[in-house]
Amino acid sequence: MIVTSQASAPNADAPQAAQDCILCETPGGEVLWAGELARVVLVDEAAYPGFTRVICQRHAKEMTDLSAPDRTELMNLVWLVESVQRAVLSPDKVNVAALGNMVPHLHWHVIPRWRDDACFPDAIWAPARRKDGVGEGAERAGTRLAAYVEALRTRLSQLA
């Protein structure tokens, strides 16, 4: 379920939704949780099991378009995702990024990385270094994906 009505948001300078914005018009993945400010979405990407996005519910473009409390609240969701990834998936590294060049609607990529994954140590947006399967790290994490989703849903459901 995605919350799209936030007329009472204290600093809703950004429009609630924009035409032709895929993240206003679609969930952008399997929604694991949705609050007033943001939703948490599982990305279907075999090379990076557990790849998760934290997507702003408003059509804001940059973090500095949000109020300071909203920035902190949004980032707390990112850190929650990162901590569950580390606890359940044991990645070698977590990559966190808000780019939005193609879709200028605020969304954070939280990406577990393994030393033998497709692009490591490059960013996932670089050309793949390995094209023969997903690597042992990601493969092992893939077997933990259901546990990750369950743990993440549980932690998110405990939010005030």
Next chain:
Amino acid sequence: MIVTSQASAPNADAPQAAQDCILCETPGGEVLWAGELARVVLVDEAAYPGFTRVICQRHAKEMTDLSAPDRTELMNLVWLVESVQRAVLSPDKVNVAALGNMVPHLHWHVIPRWRDDACFPDAIWAPARRKDGVGEGAERAGTRLAAYVEALRTRLSQLA
């Protein structure tokens, strides 16, 4: 000036410095400001004038290795950088990322982007789409670089 001694940091679980870590051993760019938790460094990258990094002073690997107050303090520096980039350089987008696959010492890339820059709309880690100069957006921003640095230094110097 880089502050390296933080023995009294309240939650210094991470080591203060690690051997063979380039961000423990070198500034990592032109240091514009340094506090106890982080330093702000200008990156010399002609394609992205104003590219700035916020680098943790401790050898922490992930954001969730920091305490919640330290996370907020570090991100507030990132947002300060982003806001000065927007005010002075007028980028079409700002990209914010903590990857650290090659150098697992917490550092944030804050990257102003222009529609005609080398890689837009891809991440800067993707192959360049344009190799003929830096584009008008970045070129215009290049002429504002000194003003950006001055504005950023001023804002940083006003921090408590």
